[in-house]
Amino acid sequence: MRPFAFRMALTEPTAIDPYKAQETEGILVCKALFTGLLRSGAGGRPAAATAHSWGCDPTGRTWTFRLRDDTCFGDGEPVTAHSFVRGWERALDPAANTETAYHLAGVEGFGDVRAGRTGRLAGAVAEDDLTLVVRLSQPDVQFDLKTLQPVFSPVPASAGPAVDPVFNDQPLGNGPFAMDGPWEHGKQIRLVRNPRWWGGPVALDAVHIDILDPVTGLDDEYAGFLAGRYDYARIPPGRLPEAGRHLGGAGFLEEDGAGLHYLIPFCHRPPMDSADARRAVSHAIDRQGIADRLFHGHRTPAHSLLSPWFGGAHAPAGDDDPTAFDPGAARAHALRAGLPPGSVVEFAVNTGSGHEGWTSAVAEGLREVLGWDVRLLHTDARGLVGHRTSEAATGLCRAAWACDYPTPDNMLFPLLHSSCTAPDAEGTAHGDNEGRYVNADLDAALTRARARTDPAGRDREWRLADAIATRDLALIPLWYRTDQRVYDAERLTGVAIDFDGNPTLTTVRPA
Structure with a gap:
């Protein structure tokens, strides 16, 4: 039986490793590969993911996340509270100097790790395998929402330091998809369904992502959709009336x-x-x-x-x-x-x-x-x-x-x-x-x-x-x-635009 694949295109991401994933393109791939404490639910509201429950104390400075006991990375290593601490400390390595580090700035010890005085993030504590306690330097009653950014992802023991070209180009995560070979810069990224994913059935067998020239990328992406090479695409501003007129209803998304x-x-x-x-x-x-x-x-x-x-x-x-x-x-x-x-x-x-x-x-x-x-x-x-x-x-x-x-x-x-x-x-x-x-x-x-x-x-x-x-x-x-996006409504159903502006890959089904 032919694999059910989702075909799309984007321009070259900055990174797909959670320590540095930042723009729409990189976040698309990173969130397909990794699942954090929470996920973005309806209307952008936080929903349970690797953490099944969470809350803060009355001061707004101490947060406790309690984790599921049935999640693992693609190689079978269990995802624990230690996996999250490892990921956060890895992201703050001053040698990496990542632009996304500021999301962690409220956690106690952030400045010491960023300055290279220690590799230990004092405010991130794995009390046991399934309990993560986060102490903040100042009250933040919405800290849980910040954990939706990929920099808060867990990483396996095999991840090594942040600046590791092997892991950077073929990250091993705990998300609904896994890398199907390393990232081919300037050419493609290929994903396959992760058989160890715990978050419910995923219909897609694969996601095929072509990487386009940044100078002509938007026009090339839409042209590829019209030619039948892609199932989903952004729309050049000048083509919006055409897209809305000819692909109205299910094939045209606006959010x-x-x-x-x-x-x-x-x-x-x-x-x-x-x-x-x-x-x-x-x-x-x-x-x-x-x-x-x-x-x-x-x-x-x-x-x-x-x-x-x-x-x-x-x-x-x-x-x-x-x-x-x-x-x-x-x-x-x-x-x-x-x-x-x-x-x-x-x-x-x-x-x-x-x-x-x-x-x-x-x-x-x-x-x-x-x-x-x-x-x-x-x-x-x-x-x-x-x-x-x-x-x-x-x-x-x-x-x-x-x-x-x-x-x-x-x-x-x-x-x-x-x-x-x-x-x-x-x-x-x-x-x-x-x-x-x-x-x-x-x-x-x-x-x-x-x-x-x-x-x-x-x-x-x-x-x-x-x-x-x-x-x-x-x-x-x-x-x-x-x-605004277009998609192949004759072939696919369940396609929506998520909070990050990307397609909801886990909800896509055959039409």
């Missing part, structure tokens, strides 16, 4: 997510080191016009950082909306910032992911409204990361954020908290606050939110933090995240 498309203004140096400069940019952008013209109504303009997905934490800007399209106000703010017509502003963008049209439209709008000499710097996805983390970065940079776990803390803290700038001796940023924004009032609101046990109180603190950042335009919001 609003907990994320944001935005511009990073580099706040640490001119020309974006003043609120007036950033307001000039924001007021010169016709978000609704671009959404209608280039995204055909499939994007919602953002007037805050937190999207409506976050419910009570979402609050659009009020009367003095710094995201309103207002050319007159834009020119006035530009002059107050000392940026008259002719001023040079760099705008870094990456190619190959469908951003070329709207980034060109934004640049042209700045030229027309403000008369600036806007210089587009084109690079690939990895080059863009290198640019925006550099001390030399100036002006603006295209960016997007897809939350790793369903709390506003995951957006506001890493992107804007002062502790997340983390430049090294050369000035290169190693945190996600790449615009180097610092505001003590925002920091304080986020600290208070982590300690609030009442949801309404947490929402108030998050709304305050969002209002501070939006007023300062610490990031310049453009559109809230909306994912």
Whole structure:
């Protein structure tokens, strides 16, 4: 009988090993290979996975996770509390210097491990094989949600250090799928169903992932779907009307997510080191016009950082909306910032992911409204990361954020908290606050939110933090995240978009 395989494509991930998996592509593969303490259930809410129960003490500083006794890695090694401690300490190895380490920053001893003073993470304790106790340095009543990020995954004893090319390219996990041979960089990743998976029946025998050229990847992926090579694909913005019209209903998926498309203004140096400069940019952008013209109504303009997905934490800007399209106000703010017509502003963008049209439209709008000499710097996805983390970065940079776990803390803290700038001796940023924004009032609101046990109180603190950042335009919001996908409805059923924006591989069934 022919294996039932799911065929798809993506661009080259940064990593598929849990110590470093970070963007949508890498997280797709990593979560197919590894299962953490919890999983993302309906509406992004946490559900039991390797842990069957969990909770924190009244202080919000000590969490206890009780594990199932019937889970194992692909080689048969049992998954225990020690497996989780091993994985967390491995991820914090300073030799690895992973960008995802900050997710563990609240655990006691984090700083000592990151600095290389010890390899032991003091706050992660395996009381016995099935009891994991986590002590935090500060209260965090939503720490359990953080464990949805792959950096919290368990690893087997055979994993070795984080920087191990053999394990990095062929990780051995405890998830629903296993590697079918090592990752062939620039070519493919092949997965097969894990027969030791404990989480219920999986219909797919295999997942075939082709790796595409990052410059043409989005167009090539959709063309491959139309040609019958792929069962699932993203859609280039210009093809959205066609996809919705011809593949409506079961074959077309659209999901609003907990994320944001935005511009990073580099706040640490001119020309974006003043609120007036950033307001000039924001007021010169016709978000609704671009959404209608280039995204055909499939994007919602953002007037805050937190999207409506976050419910009570979402609050659009009020009367003095710094995201309103207002050319007159834009020119006035530009002059107050000392940026008259002719001023040079760099705008870094990456190619190959469908951003070329709207980034060109934004640049042209700045030229027309403000008369600036806007210089587009084109690079690939990895080059863009290198640019925006550099001390030399100036002006603006295209960016997007897809939350790793369903709390506003995951957006506001890493992107804007002062502790997340983390430049090294050369000035290169190693945190996600790449615009180097610092505001003590925002920091304080986020600290208070982590300690609030009442949801309404947490929402108030998050709304305050969002209002501070939006007023300062610490990031310049453009559109809230909306994912559109197509899939072969004649061949497959049970396909959905998960919290990370990826296909729900464990639910796919033959049509």
